[in-house]
Amino acid sequence: MENNNVKPEPFISHAEPVLAVNDVGETVKYWHEVLGFPGHWTWGTPPNHGGVTWHGAFIQFSRDSEGAERLRGQCVWIRVKNIRELYQMHQDRNAQIVMHLERQPWGFEEYVVKDLNGNYVTFAALATSAGESKSEPMPATVRTLGRMLTVAEYRNLINSVGWTNTQSDELLREKLDATVFVAVAENSATGEAIGCALVLGDGLSFFYIKDVMVHRDWQRKQVGSAVMREVKQWLDVHAPDGALIGLFTGEGLAPFYQQTGFGPAFGMIRIIDRSQLL
Template sequence: MQTTRHEPDPFLTHAEPVLMVKDVAATVKYWHDVLCFPGHWTWGTPPNHGGVSWQGAFIQFSQNEEAAGRMRGQCIWIRVKRIRQLYQMHQDSKAEIVMHLAKQPWGFVEYVVKDLNGNYVTFASPEKGDDEPKSEPLPAVVRVLGRKLTTAEYRSLAKSVGWTSPQPDEILQKKLDAALFTAVAENSETGEAIGCALILGDGLSFFYIKDVMVHGDWQRKQVGSTIMREVKRWLDDNAPDGSLVGLFTGDGLSQFYQQTGFGPAFGMVRMIERPQSG
């Protein structure tokens, strides 16, 4: 006699491969520093298990030297969006790319990285439907350096991206002076500021990236990406180990910031609003 089941069907949320490795701590560090996975964790002292994550991709590592040697050459296939940005990130981080970015007969654009354990990671994106925005190469006249912005430069950039600032110049100047570092993109032929990003914080444990702007005439030319790489360079050189670096952005720009190691987080905010006198 057949009975009717009333329980809901099982629902699978995601799958995580577990790779056998010789050194969990070194592996997690490699996947974080070289393959740019922002989420990372370890278990045990010294670590005998750990993992990394990046949005929907999760990989775990378990320490087993014998199995790691026997199973060397394991493969992981990861589907991504905006693969060309990721490919450039992995080139910049000196990942060992054993198959360069190329179209494959099965309809995907792919490249392959060999990790420190001799395992292979394929990053792939559909050849059709890849929603990468078109971007021109960085113009030769653009240079990015660390320097202060003037209030006039700030207001010009803010106006070009549609931001308004009711603050008087003296208040705006205090905000600019409070920045620990400001990355400024310039047109080297004119000295005009065409983009910027400010780093605020206590200089010890917390850093906040604010007011990332690129003038409308210079967008889609790799200016913003170059500014964020300069921000990352300064943080890597100056922020103490274990520091928290934060920023606020909408979903539309989340992948842009992920190329410099940022990942989604949960939090709460409160805006201070004082009644206007008069």
């Protein structure tokens, strides 16, 4: 039976700030010539509206002198790549940098520019590992193998890395039983599971790697790399030719996974929210 009452679900595809400014033309010129935004446009003669673009960043400006004075000090936070090169460019163009490039406690490198309207633009990028201590060699007591995790081992690793998990032991057991392979790093001296990676999939054309974890006491000792090598070796043997291997990760961890042959790809996700289905 057809359901003619099904309505399309709304989704948010794009957002951009609209800043009140005194002079749209001069503002667009500044963001183009000083801050470097290549895309720029204005509307009206003289301009009463305009904007700039740069890859995924879009900023609009509206002529509103009263609003510009009342809202002076507005802030736009822009995430970038190659932040050091951008920082150098803004220095060369004599942008008014009011906070110099620094690593922040929340894991980003950031600097702040004050524009000609008195508004603040924060440019930010995930902090690199430059200046951090390098990983230690993997201890000789660590071994990796393929085996099932117990629920207690799985929960211990989840708690160790700071993930929130309130699921019951029964549900965690079901999740572990649904795997096609589990790579486990053990402390051979005690038999303790100190790291893992779960592989799910149909066993034929698609495999998905999730829950790559290393106990906090064993991090930066190349345990995670050893776990991923164990996963790669298993997939090289058991995954059919042409199978797709997927995982989700943050930008900061991309180089780690690239070591085992993963590359960036465009994707889309949907997360079920039962509260919206009632």
